[in-house]
Amino acid sequence: MPSQKQARQRLLIKGGKVVNDDLSVVADVYVEDEVVQQVGPNLKPEPSTGLVVLDATDKLVIPGGIDTHTHMEFPFMGSRSKDDFYTGTKAAIAGGTTMIIDFAIPQKGCSLTEAFDTWKSRADPKVCCDYSLHVAVTWWSNEVDNRAGFQFHKLVKKEMESLVQNKGVNSFKMFMAYKDIYMVNDEELYEAFSCCKELGAVAQVHAENGELIAQGAKKMLAMGITGPEGHELCRPEEVEAEATQRAITIANAVNCPLYVVHVMSRSSAKVISNARREGKVVYGEPIAASLGTDGTNYWNKDWAHAAAYVMGPPLRPDPSTPGFLMNLLANGDLSVTGTDNCTFDICQKALGKDDFTKIPNGVNGVEDRMSVIWEKGVHSGKMDENRFVAVTSTNAAKIFNLYPKKGRIAVGSDADIVIWDPNATRTISAKTHHQANNFNIFEGMVCHGVPVATVSRGKVVYEGGVFNVTAGEGKYVSRPPFPPYVYKRVRQREQVSQPVPVKRAPYTGMVSGTSVMQK
Numbered sequence: 178m179p180s181q182k183q184a185r186q187r188l189l190i191k192g193g194k195v196v197n198d199d200l201s202v203v204a205d206v207y208v209e210d211e212v213v214q215q216v217g218p219n220l221k222p223e224p225s226t227g228l229v230v231l232d233a234t235d236k237l238v239i240p241g242g243i244d245t246h247t248h249m250e251f252p253f254m255g256s257r258s259k260d261d262f263y264t265g266t267k268a269a270i271a272g273g274t275t276m277i278i279d280f281a282i283p284q285k286g287c288s289l290t291e292a293f294d295t296w297k298s299r300a301d302p303k304v305c306c307d308y309s310l311h312v313a314v315t316w317w318s319n320e321v322d323n324r325a326g327f328q329f330h331k332l333v334k335k336e337m338e339s340l341v342q343n344k345g346v347n348s349f350k351m352f353m354a355y356k357d358i359y360m361v362n363d364e365e366l367y368e369a370f371s372c373c374k375e376l377g378a379v380a381q382v383h384a385e386n387g388e389l390i391a392q393g394a395k396k397m398l399a400m401g402i403t404g405p406e407g408h409e410l411c412r413p414e415e416v417e418a419e420a421t422q423r424a425i426t427i428a429n430a431v432n433c434p435l436y437v438v439h440v441m442s443r444s445s446a447k448v449i450s451n452a453r454r455e456g457k458v459v460y461g462e463p464i465a466a467s468l469g470t471d472g473t474n475y476w477n478k479d480w481a482h483a484a485a486y487v488m489g490p491p492l493r494p495d496p497s498t499p500g501f502l503m504n505l506l507a508n509g510d511l512s513v514t515g516t517d518n519c520t521f522d523i524c525q526k527a528l529g530k531d532d533f534t535k536i537p538n539g540v541n542g543v544e545d546r547m548s549v550i551w552e553k554g555v556h557s558g559k560m561d562e563n564r565f566v567a568v569t570s571t572n573a574a575k576i577f578n579l580y581p582k583k584g585r586i587a588v589g590s591d592a593d594i595v596i597w598d599p600n601a602t603r604t605i606s607a608k609t610h611h612q613a614n615n616f617n618i619f620e621g622m623v624c625h626g627v628p629v630a631t632v633s634r635g636k637v638v639y640e641g642g643v644f645n646v647t648a649g650e651g652k653y654v655s656r657p658p659f660p661p662y663v664y665k666r667v668r669q670r671e672q673v674s675q676p677v678p679v680k681r682a683p684y685t686g687m688v689s690g691t692s693v694m695q696k
């Protein structure tokens with residue numbers, strides 16, 4: 178038996194079809210020291226001890242998935258999300274995802290850097306695959322507090338700068354909802370977007386009008402609607418679409434690239450699609466939930482079932498929504514997929530049994546995203562295998578400046594690889610999933626497209642249903658600023674769209690009753 182270290186060092190994946198976002202080719206892949214060394218036909222590396230061989234005949238060999246949006250062990254709404262960085266990343270691996278990007282979220286008035294450090298110290302000892310962290314900007318201040326040790330706290334801009342320069346953060350999320358908790362106003366959005374632009378970061382928004390949600394929730398409760406359906410009724414599609422449009426307008430005013438997280442509705446997706454057609458640098462992220470299920474579940478007679486789907490923005494009751502979002506993902510109007518994996522079990526959800534506003538928001542997805550997208554996107558005939566790779570890993574890697582180390586199988590890339598059987602099927606169920614919660618929003622869905630083996634940095638961490646993971650083996654991945662995929666366009670736009678003053682003769686008439694002196 179090869180030792181753990183040797184097994185990690187040399188790997189040959191034989192006879193599969195290597196699929197990148199731009200090309201598919203039948204080839205072997207040879208990996209050494211965590212990195213792809215060769216891609217080509219009939220590779221014959223030295224057969225010495227420690228060479229692990231995986232047969233991929235009749236299978237696809239794809240870059241490991243990148244889940245752009247997770248919340249592991251997140252303290253939220255009086256509870257803490259059930260999947261921690263161990264169960265969450267283990268479940269990710271079982272589903273063919275080899276990297277997650279989670280969110281460090283400070284309370285209002287608290288240090289962004291401390292939040293980052295807290296999240297990193299939670300993740301480091303537990304992660305089974307690579308990860309990175311977006312940071313949320315939940316407040317703004319330009320105030321300088323001169324008390325010793327506080328200088329950095331009060332200057333959010335300085336903290337953002339330091340996170341970019343010292344901690345490898347290149348994306349910041351702003352919430353337009355969760356009033357009084359995380360929500361920022363338009364002026365704060367303007368400041369945060371301007372700062373992102375200056376630093377070469379990608380601005381992300383949770384786009385919902387938080388004021389309208391607060392009013393809508395009061396109205397529903399006053400009408401006696403206390404169940405999960407109230408969650409959707411108090412924040413209909415236009416609440417999401419309005420905020421999406423507003424965020425795009427503000428970002429465009431400072432020429433900041435914008436990334437709209439968890440796109441949940443047809444209306445919001447259309448706003449993004451129109452903005453892209455107008456040349457704005459905006460990216461939309463539908464999630465496994467919005468592509469795989471819908472908001473009719475909020476009207477389920479079983480309270481626990483309905484509550485399990487509560488998340489913000491909500492799933493939409495229009496059953497054509499998932500198909501519509503998938504069409505836009507296939508044609509390029511939407512760019513990447515995450516999950517917003519933020520799991521709470523039924524007991525935790527029951528905190529809101531008498532009041533939907535108290536149901537912890539969040540659903541599963543990190544394990545099932547790849548299969549759901551294959552089933553609804555590729556198996557349904559909407560996208561090909563290359564577009565599948567683009568929307569499950571490559572585009573994320575490009576937007577967040579991880580490419581081509583991640584999101585591609587090529588010489589020099591990290592050996593994050595999945596052997597994918599497009600013909601095998603599996604049925605999703607909470608009884609068999611690896612996530613920590615006791616409900617699965619995709620329960621009973623039969624998916625074509627199954628990960629047969631998952632390789633993380635050259636180590637086979639999952640094969641045929643068997644894990645070989647170690648907590649803490651994943652690495653934190655730094656993301657440098659100014660991702661060229663995003664910022665090259667931003668700079669080009671700037672070159673052609675700088676306003677110039679109109680040249681005109683000086684005004685020589687009356688000003689408030691006095692004549693203007695001429696030079």
Ligand code: URQ
Binds near residue numbers: 253439489538539
């Ligand atoms: O809004 C989010 O992304 C987090 C805070 C909670 N989960 C959710 O319901 N979307």
Ligand code: ZN
Binds near residue numbers: 383438439489490
């Ligand atoms: Zn959000």
Ligand code: ZN
Binds near residue numbers: 246247248517519
């Ligand atoms: Zn989220």
